[in-house]
Amino acid sequence: MAVVVLRLDSLALSRSRFALSPFAETLAAVVQLARPHADPWAAPWWQRHRPAFLARLAGDGYARGLVELVAATKYLPDHLTLPPGGGMDTALESELAEVARVPDEVAVAGLRAAQERAWAGQRLDWLTGRDHGARAAELFRAVWDAHLAADWPARRAALRRDVTHRAGLLAAHGWPRALHLMNRTSAWVGADAIRFSDRPGRDRVVGPDGMLFVPVTAQRSSWLCEAPGRPFAMVYPARGTGEGGADGGHRAGDGRALARLLGGGRAQILRNLATPATTSELALQLAQSVGTVGGHLAILRDTGLVDRTRLGRRVLYHRTPLGDRLVAGPGAG
CATH class of the missing domain: 1.10.10.10 (Winged helix-like DNA-binding domain superfamily/Winged helix DNA-binding domain)
Incomplete structure (x- = not known):
C-alpha cells in the first residue's frame, strides 16, 4: 500500500493556513508523560509532572487505559484528532466541547482501530460504559489544568514564532519551502502533493477550503486530523522547541x-x-x-x-x- 499523500490543487493551496490547538498540545503532553523516559529537552518538565500524572491514572482505570493506548499506537483515535476550529485563537474550551459531543459509536470505532495498530499487549477491557467523548474531555481538562496551563503562555509564544517563521517563508518562497521539514517524514511531492508519512495509508484529496497546519512543542509529535465537513489538519513539531531548548x-x-x-x-x-x-x-x-x-x-x-x-x-x-x-x-x- 502506498504511503499517505495529501493532494492539493491550487485553490486548496491558496486557502491553506496555520492554526493553534491547545488540545493537540495536551494530547502530545499526555503521550510524553505516559512514556517511561523523557526526551532530553523535556526532562525537567517531565520530572516535575510525571509523578502526579501517574498518581491520577492509578485511581482511574478508564483514563489509564486510554493513556496507555494513545502512547502505544500508530493510529490516534478519531475523537482525539479533530481539526481545530478557531484558527490561531482556538480555545481549549471549544475543543473539549467538541470532543465531549462525539457519539459513542464513533469514539469506540476509533479506539478499536487504534488498538489494532498498537504495539503488542494493548487491551480494551477498560472500554466499558458510555460517554467516551465526555470522559476523554474530562481527562484532558485535568491534564491541562495540572500540567500545561501555567506553561501555556510561553508555549504559545514559541508556537506563534514558528508560524511567523513559516509565514515569512511562504510569502517569499511559497508553500514547498514553508512546509520544508515539518516533520521527520513529510516532504513536498511534485507540484501538488504532500507526503505526510512513510507508513502505509490511503491518499487524501484536500478540498477547496485548504488545510490547517498546527504546530506543537513536542518534537516527536506529528499526526493528521480529519473530520467530516472539516479541513484536514497536519500537526507538526515546531522549530526551536526541541532538544536543548x-x-x-x-x-x-x-x-x-x-x-x-x-x-x-x-x-x-x-x-x-x-x-x-x-x-x-x-x-x-x-x-x-x-x-x-x-x-x-x-x-x-x-x-x-x-x-x-x-x-x-x-x-x-x-x-x-x-x-x-x-x-x-x-x-x-
Whole structure:
C-alpha cells in the first residue's frame, strides 16, 4: 500500500493556513508523560509532572487505559484528532466541547482501530460504559489544568514564532519551502502533493477550503486530523522547541563561553533566535522586560550578529550568518 499523500490543487493551496490547538498540545503532553523516559529537552518538565500524572491514572482505570493506548499506537483515535476550529485563537474550551459531543459509536470505532495498530499487549477491557467523548474531555481538562496551563503562555509564544517563521517563508518562497521539514517524514511531492508519512495509508484529496497546519512543542509529535465537513489538519513539531531548548541544542560548555563573550542576557537572546521572533515574543519567552530585550537586540544588531525583517506590522529579529556561526561554536565547522 502506498504511503499517505495529501493532494492539493491550487485553490486548496491558496486557502491553506496555520492554526493553534491547545488540545493537540495536551494530547502530545499526555503521550510524553505516559512514556517511561523523557526526551532530553523535556526532562525537567517531565520530572516535575510525571509523578502526579501517574498518581491520577492509578485511581482511574478508564483514563489509564486510554493513556496507555494513545502512547502505544500508530493510529490516534478519531475523537482525539479533530481539526481545530478557531484558527490561531482556538480555545481549549471549544475543543473539549467538541470532543465531549462525539457519539459513542464513533469514539469506540476509533479506539478499536487504534488498538489494532498498537504495539503488542494493548487491551480494551477498560472500554466499558458510555460517554467516551465526555470522559476523554474530562481527562484532558485535568491534564491541562495540572500540567500545561501555567506553561501555556510561553508555549504559545514559541508556537506563534514558528508560524511567523513559516509565514515569512511562504510569502517569499511559497508553500514547498514553508512546509520544508515539518516533520521527520513529510516532504513536498511534485507540484501538488504532500507526503505526510512513510507508513502505509490511503491518499487524501484536500478540498477547496485548504488545510490547517498546527504546530506543537513536542518534537516527536506529528499526526493528521480529519473530520467530516472539516479541513484536514497536519500537526507538526515546531522549530526551536526541541532538544536543548529554543537555542537549537547548543552544548553547555559553548553556552557558558558565549555568555562570557557577550554577557548572559545577550547570549540567551542570540541562542533563542534560532527561530525569528519579535521583541515582545522574546520578552515573554525569557521572562524579561521589553525594554531590556530591546536594548540587548540593539547591541546585537550593531555588532552584526542579528538583523531584522518587517513582516506586515511585525518586526522580526533573526540571527545573521555570523550569529549562527558564533552560536554553533568552533566545533561546528
